[in-house]
Amino acid sequence: MAQKTVLIVYAHQSGGSFNSAVKDVAVEALRQQGYEVVVSDLYAMNFKASATMEDITGEVKNPEHFKYGEETMQAWKEGRLSDDIIAEQRKVEAAELVIFQFPMYWFSVPAIMKGWIDRVLSQGFAFSLQKMYSNGIFKDKKAMLSFTTGSMQTMYRPDGLNGDINVTLWPLQNGVLHFCGFQVLAPQVFWCPGHSPPANRTAMLDGWRARLKTLLVERPLTFAPCELFDLTFPGGFMLRPEVMEEQRTRPHGITTGHHLGKPLPPDNQLKAEG
Ligand SMILES: Cc1cc2nc3c(=O)[nH]c(=O)nc-3n(C[C@H](O)[C@H](O)[C@H](O)COP(=O)(O)OP(=O)(O)OC[C@H]3O[C@@H](n4cnc5c(N)ncnc54)[C@H](O)[C@@H]3O)c2cc1C
Structure with a gap:
């Protein structure tokens, strides 16, 4: 059987950073469990960030009005995406879990x-x-965010200066990861390492090391499944009427985004349900 793989997509400029330490802890812990761990170190790779015509090898269909989504879909079908994209896509295909650090x-x-x-x-x-x-x-794959903040945890509470972290995380966790189908594991948040005493930083790394032991068997976060929606154009891709009716008496919305004008389900983007 092929060795199971974890891909870490990693973005920090410095090997002395806390993010680098977090990444190293994951690499070591997962390798100890027998995983092959592949790290895409984006700054070290000088990874190209801009989505342009150069991402396609050979002719583009419409250079006058270049449509990145349509052209790259066609190029993907024809095996004409640029080598750096294809290399990353192969890593994703091989991975059971993708960690964004x-x-x-x-x-x-x-x-x-x-x-x-x-x-x-x-x-x-x-x-x-x-x-x-x-x-x-x-x-059939899992993905998660693992990140550091500059702000303190209290600043990301619903009554904190930055506002609710569940709202902050919704676009990435729902709009990117869940949109692509990934089972999204709870994020690993390292609150404000830059202003934490050394002992707290060590404790944060120890907590991550402990979590990694059972990370791959964790239950994912809850999102609204497609079955709840009328996935037809006349239906407008909206919640089905019977689902709306069923939800009417519930105290919370379904998810952070599908709040239905009600209080958000507590920590919907931070913790798996129950
Ligand atoms: C453009 C920009 C936008 C930003 N936007 C936001 C935002 O929207 N919200 C927000 O909250 N923050 C924001 N920030 C702040 C940013 O998120 C933090 O600066 C960052 O998360 C800190 O992580 P780091 O790895 O760079 O920390 P570092 O500064 O590298 O590390 C913190 C401390 O950990 C120490 N350390 C390193 N390795 C170890 C180890 N092995 N053990 C113990 N300690 C160690 C380091 O020496 C340092 O003292 C922004 C910053 C920038 C530049």
Whole structure:
């Protein structure tokens, strides 16, 4: 049987950083469990972040009005994506779990990692109009965010200065990972290592090391499955009426995004249910 693989997509400029230490802990712990661990060190690779015509080998169909999504889908079908994209797509195909390791930048991933998402998770390879969310292409794979913040944890509470971290994480966890079908594991958040005493930083790394022992058997976060929606054009891809009726008396929304005007289900983007 082929060795099981974990891919770490890693974005930090410095080998002395806390992110680097977090990445090293994961590499060591997962290798000890017998996993092959592949690291895409995006800054070291000088990974191209911009989605451009150069991502396609050979002629593009419409250079006057270049449509990146359509052209890359065609190029993917014809095996004409650029070598750096194909290499990353092969790593994703081989991986049971993909870990995105990064410092939070502007409530999101650093640009170089966004470029990896834009270019590698291309239409056809990572999603199609038929295969998305719970019907998505990568539904047998897992993915997760592991990141550091500059802000303290309290600042990301619903009553904190930055606002609810569940809202911050929704676009990446639902709009990218779950959209491609991945089972999304709870994020690993390292709150504010830059202003934490050394002992707290060591404790954070120890906590991560402990979690890694059973990471691959964790239950994923809950998202709204496709079956809840009327996936037809007349139905507008909206919640089915009987689902709306069923939800009417529930105290919380379904997910952070599908809140239905009600309080968010507590920690929906931070913890698996029950
Ligand atoms: C463009 C930009 C946008 C940003 N946007 C946001 C935002 O939206 N929200 C937000 O919260 N923050 C934001 N930040 C802040 C950013 O998220 C933090 O600076 C970052 O997460 C800190 O992680 P680091 O790995 O760079 O820490 P580092 O500064 O590298 O490390 C922190 C400390 O850990 C120490 N360390 C390193 N290795 C170890 C080890 N093995 N054991 C113990 N200690 C160790 C380091 O020496 C250092 O003292 C932004 C920053 C930038 C530049």
